[in-house]
Amino acid sequence: MSQIENVNLSATGNVYFDGKCVSYTFHTADGTRKSVGVIQPAQLTFGTAAPEIMELQQGRCRVKIAGEDEFKEYTGGDSFSVVGDSSFDIEVLEDVHYVCHYG
Numbered sequence: 001m002s003q004i005e006n007v008n009l010s011a012t013g014n015v016y017f018d019g020k021c022v023s024y025t026f027h028t029a030d031g032t033r034k035s036v037g038v039i040q041p042a043q044l045t046f047g048t049a050a051p052e053i054m055e056l057q058q059g060r061c062r063v064k065i066a067g068e069d070e071f072k073e074y075t076g077g078d079s080f081s082v083v084g085d086s087s088f089d090i091e092v093l094e095d096v097h098y099v100c101h102y103g
Helices: none
Strands: 007-009 014-016 021-028 033-039 043-048 052-065 072-075 079-082 086-102
Touching: 072 079, 079 086
Parallel strands: none
Antiparallel strands: 007 021, 014 021, 021 033, 033 086, 043 086, 052 072, 052 079, 052 086
């Protein structure tokens, strides 16, 4: 997904982890909520309220989803899913540019 058409974008960013992650929420024409952002190199834990699909546009990271035993590596073009009311640990090795799909 290199370009997203016909969206309503919130111009105020969501800043997490002292600026290591900045994302922008947007809604597609059908009302679906998504976000797009960048995570800088760090080791972080994200909680999920709703199910999420993280689609990496570029970068490199290692991810361990709650309940799994090992980290898996992901790069641009890969994606991973996390159930709602859960979490995942991410070790960002190179700036990760992503689109997050909710629900």
